[in-house]
Amino acid sequence: MNRWKPLIVLGTGQFLMVLDASVMNVSISQLVEDFDTEVTAIQGVITLYTLVMAAFMLTGGKIGDMYGRRRTFIVGLVVYAVGSGLTAIAPELWVLALGWSVIEGLGAALVLPALAALVAGAYRGRDRAVAYGVIGGLAGAGIAVGPLLGGWVTTYLTWRLVFAGEVVLVVAMLCLIGWIPREEPPVERPRLxxxxxxxxxxxxxxxxxxxxxxxxxxxxxxxxxxxxxxxxxxxxxxxxxxxxxxxxxxxxxxxxxxxxxxxLVHLGLFRISGLRSGLVTLFNQNTILLGLFFVIPLYLQVVLGMDAFETGVRLLPVSATMLVAAMSGSLLLRIASPRTIVRIGFAVLLASILWLLATIDPELNDVSFALAMAVMGLGMGMLASQLGNVVQSSVGAADRSEAGGLQYTAQNLGSSLGTALIGAILIGALAASLGSAIAEDPRISESVAHQAGTRIEAGITFVPSDGVADALAEAGVPPDEAAAVVEDYEDAQITGLKVAVLAAGGIALVGLLCTGALPAHVRGKQESGEDEDED
Incomplete structure (x- = not known):
């Protein structure tokens, strides 16, 4: 048990970093009300958080090399806790942006590269594979549990409690920081x-x-x-x-x-084929995961009218199966190579996306949807169980902080671009489908069709159909024609959602084709439990 103590602290840190963003996403409506602002302003705050993390992750990895990964991890947690505390008491929107987007983002940029290196330093061989499987599973669990926890707390209490709780959790982690082994201090401290x-x-x-x-x-x-x-x-x-x-x-x-x-980064690292392939696959994985976690809540909340808590409940199968699959990574390595496991993971993910396409309808089939989500979690878990270990095991001990910085840069870029690209595809498909349907609908007059076309060209949003009906009524559109437009809009929503999910499937197919340089040996068949990197 003692050998897993470091993983308890490090895994909690990984869960915390991922949980934070997913909680904020389901609290947007309440934040708009509390700060008397607009949705776009809150989206800007969320965007800034991602930007800070993506922009400074490489720098965070280098600071770990300069001052030690354990020390950097501790400082990052303290910075993160300060940001969480400020967020919890934020009286104005700019304070929320400062606390959450900037200070917490900088704290995460220090914590995550150090965390990746500390896991690699604390474990070897099969234990390392297990450790990275747990880390990957907890990352997926944080993404899936975040909407459930955030939805419940926001709906029945207040979102501020989540950030206050993070401060308490960080304090508990700092009390147990002795579980993480101390490192040898750098012989020569590099300059930034x-x-x-x-x-x-x-x-x-x-x-x-x-x-x-x-x-x-x-x-x-x-x-x-x-x-x-x-x-x-x-x-x-x-x-x-x-x-x-x-x-x-x-x-x-x-x-x-x-x-x-x-x-800041040794460019020679990019000549390591396993590292390159691992980073590309991590990027693809997070592009798909965050893209789908943008589309699916829209389907559940906007189309089906579920609240944040009900949405979180529907996402639980992803969390459960992803955690199980990710933590089974070391067992899978006894019978298959990382390359094979990742390829099977992508294949399972593609199957779940096709299944999900069949479940997106105006009426939800709970059983089919839950099974599709469970299969998706299995595929994501298989990817998560291998990729962190592949990246860290591709380099020696001296390069692990930099590799960690690259690892989380790839993940955050994938997360950001996944939401943006899939969101843009969704809106584009919605606009194209709606414009075509209105133009061909005999129930809609030419003047109303022209008015709708002008509005679509100016920019369309993914909103509940009731909002479209109210807007049409305010514009003085005759009730019969308004009902036809609303019906076309509802059909266009389903089409847009399916196109967006299909695009995620296309990214999964590309990811499958980019796995050729992943390790192809079956480590479990080696007599020694040691991995092949030099420590």
Whole structure:
């Protein structure tokens, strides 16, 4: 039992980091009311949290190398607790953004790379595979349990209690920090490359920001964009600028590496095929997971009218099966290689997506939906059981903080882009389907169809059909035509949801094709329980 004590603390940290974001997502309506603001403002706060994490994850990994992973983990927890406490008492929206988005985001950027390295340092061989399976399972559980816990607390108590509880949980973790083995202090403390920090943070932030805002800005034709460039939406221009900054970051690092100077990331790590494949697969996994966890709550809440707590209950099968599958990772390694397990995971995930497509209807089939969710959890759990171990076992002990930074950068980029891309696809499919249906519906007059088409071109949102009916009534649309438009809108919602889920299936197929460089040996057949990396 003693050997698993570090995992209790580290696993709790992983669960906490993931739980936080999923709780906030189901509390949007209450936050809008409490801060007397708009949904877009709260979405901006959530976006900023993701941006901070994605932008500073590499820096967090390097700080772990400079001052020690255990110490960085402790400092990150303290920073995170300060942010949680400030969030719990936030009187104004800007205080919420400062506490949750900025301070908690920076704390997470310190905690997560150190956490990945500490798990790799505390365990070897099969124990390490078990540990990363648990970590992956707890990450999935946090994503799935968050809506249930957040929905219940927000509905019956107050969302502030979640963040106050996080402070208490962090204090408990700090009291048990002695369970994590101490490290040897760095022989030579590297210096932080501030130019690389600025270039990488700005580049990643711009790419993520542009993709996250693409559904409101538009990709080419401007919609609700704050400005235009040559008459086009700024989305692609901002992504290009971010890409240029990331290219300059890579060139800067290459120059410093050639001169024998300290770099933020050793570019040589990307020559390790197992690491590259692991990072790409992690990116794909989180793109799919967060994309689906954006679409499914919309189906349950907006189309079917469920509240946050009922939505969380419907997501429980994902949590349960993902946790079981992820924690079974070491057992699976006795009979199959990481590559085979990940490929089977993607295949199971694809099957669950096809099953989910069959369940998305105006009336929910609870049994079929629950089974589809359970199968999805199995597929996600199989991926989670292997990828963290693959990434960390691809490098030596000296590079584990950097590998952890890359690991969580890939995950957060996948999470951000998954929500943005799947959301943009959903809105695009909704608009196209609705526009086509209204244009071809003989019950709708030409003037009303023209009015609706103009509104769709200006930007459409995914709202309950009652909201559409009220808007049509206020616009003076005749009741018969309004009813026809509402019916077309409801059909378009189902079509949009199915297209978005199908897009997630396409990403899963791409992920399956990107697994060729994952480890292909069956570790469980080795006589020794040791892994193959050099510690």
């Amino acid at each position: 490359d501030l130019v690389a920090v600025v270039l990488s943070a700005a580049g990643l932030a711009l790419v993520v920001l542009a993709v996250l805002q693409s559904s409101s800005w538009g990709w080419l034709a401007p919609r609700n964009a704050p400005f235009t460039i040559f008459g086009f939406s700024p989305t692609l221009f901002v992504i290009t600028l971010g890409g240029v900054l990331l290219y300059l970051f890579a060139r800067w690092e290459h120059i410093r590496e050639a001169e024998g100077r300290t770099t």
